[in-house]
Amino acid sequence: MNLLEQIVKSFSDYAWGLPLVILLIGGGLYLLILSRFLPFRFIGHAVEVLRGKYDDPNDPGQISHFKALTTALSSTIGMGNIAGVAVAISFGGPGAMFWMWVSAIVGMSTKFFTSTLAIMYRGKDSKGDLQGGPMYFIIEGLGKHWKPLAVMFSFFGMIGALPVVNVNQLTQAINDIILIPNGIAVGLKTNLIIAFVLVSLTSVIILGGLQRISNAASKMVPSMVLLYFVLVLYILISNYEVVPKYLMMIFTDAFAANHFTGDPFLGGVLGALVLLGIRRGAFSNEAGIGTAPMAHGAAKTDEPVREGLVAMLGPAIDTLVVCTLTALAILVTGVWETTSDNGVSLTASAFSSAMPGYGKYLLMLCVLIFSISSLFSYAYYGTKCMSFLIGAEKKHYYNYIYIVSIILAATTPFSMMLNLIDGTFALMAIPTMVATIIMAPRVVKEIKTYIRSVNRK
Template identity: 65%
Template structure:
């Protein structure tokens, strides 16, 4: 029965991530980049100033600061997509997959500038009169009520896309590989169930407190986890410094030869398959164009939409260009990607163990726990926003209990089923997000020109 379900979900994911979606995300992102003539990229320094709170004003509309909005979004994106998602990409596609993840990130920066700006530019109100942001409100406020079916499609897909099943699945696998099995207490389903229950309790304590508690928690642990993870990777790279130039070069050359690609062909060839794999894993990692992050950025305390767009743009740079790249290099230089059939988090565990000797895997476990648990907090917020839009705010807390229940599912099922499930619903979420972004792009360009001209004066 489970094999049949797994096969069905895998087929759904393959169909969802076909040529039309690739054109929508990649072609659309490139189109937006040229449409605004790379303008936001000239103001990265200003974006950092906004992030540091230079322009914060307590009188502005919103619930959380620019920094809290970014860290809330990053606590969802800097998670198992960086640790396990990159490993999945390399195990299937080889070093060349990393290059196409980079391409996805640069394009994603452009997309996130637009979606982050729109999240503030077209904020709406829920049935309690509270200001809310996200693609569903952008559609309603920016395009009008006749476009409501598009908003409903996004929110319905978001109920599933926000479930934490992939993160929980990989955290459970990491705990089993590093702690439970070496201690000789692994009992299969029972062990996974216990881990799931513990995660339910920890997550419930935070998420039942709402966005304020989620953002405060994320703003404290996300920067710390990034610094710790980067230090660990630098130790691995330092211990394998002689291998670094070779593999860095191989990322570029293999991107167009696909010599190590083991997946399905796309557009008639293995290079096409590799491109699709890299874009798919890049989108899973930074979520540009999917529509999740705008729900966090829409809660930012600001009256200047462009400022939040600039802050949102930093997300893919931090997430994919920095964190994913470091993870990939650690896996490549240690050689574990060619020495084992392991995939997902197990491959990354092997890299840390090989790169920092026996204690490396325990250091990684600490990072994984923080990455995964922080992701659990943010995704619950996204799901409750979708629930409130569809059924009203009085039902939004009901989603948290569904969410907590899904943690048990994620802990006790297979990796392939969980990653394909989320991939499928991310693909559905991307359609309303990108279509509304294209239609409202002139409004963003107009606001950007006005804002940047003001800066010059």
């Protein structure tokens, strides 16, 4: 197991080298400048679209703008926001959060372009149903000779969609928060029982297809974000006197890297801190990875730019709001300096510190909703990837692989699961970003056409 863990870590570190950082952040900045900062100029309009002002039931697609965003958010607002942020702070200190913000701001532009392309170049699966996502916009937008890139995305997409981090951290949370404090011995048997319960819950939803997944997500996502916001707000009010100090430290430590404990990158600890923040940011909001365009590609709309504007709200909600809440809860309670906990256990320590006795149980509720909603969306992404590779009539086989992976994840070390998904996300980002950068000028033309049509109305 130790050898396997080391191999997976080496794979992840190699995949997240300098070329990928340049592709994700440099590519995102290029897209932001090319669009003349459109994501930030049209936030108000994006909210109007999300609220259903422009919905037309006769438009092509399967689900509404709101359900497309909540389906995408139910995968991104998950363990990346609770465990991922905790990992970033435990290894990088407060400054890691600043670079997660940078990743999100750039990611808003990336998500706008990738999701606009997902509507511009929808393709048909082997059953003749309209589908969107990087594999389809690569083939439809760039031509059949680019198919190897589409195959690469779909193959690694099937692995990246496996719910191993969510399940692993949910199992750890149940063990640390509920079982161990109540004197129940944890081990393989208890982990398998947790896995069995998760398999049962997940199977009911994912076997019902996109409509059932999007319906569940549209109900769960808004309520879980609101509950989490209220809980962290209570923690911040309870520790209001140190909030300004830690907010300032996020900015100062981002360039000093005083609390970074890992290996240097590009010759120094600052480079390593930047990489850590970008990596954890990408894991959290998935901008540039290519997962969200698969959900947004199913939206009922004939206006690609409109769906891109809805999609760009994802990184803002996910990283700028939810991840920042987690980071501040960990920082103001001081647990990042007083405990050796990592992942979800570190966040649980913060909640226990601020709300002794019941705080960890409220966090457990959030973790449960975050994790289970993520399980639904990732299953949809994986089946879409398998459908592209071997045909829509065989895509249900992925659900069986998915269910087996839940059992595997509940009994495997956290670091190995995190490195596996990190590395796979990196290999999904390559075809997504390369195709998006090539086709970016076409999106700019689409933007101009859309703005003229909005102004006429």
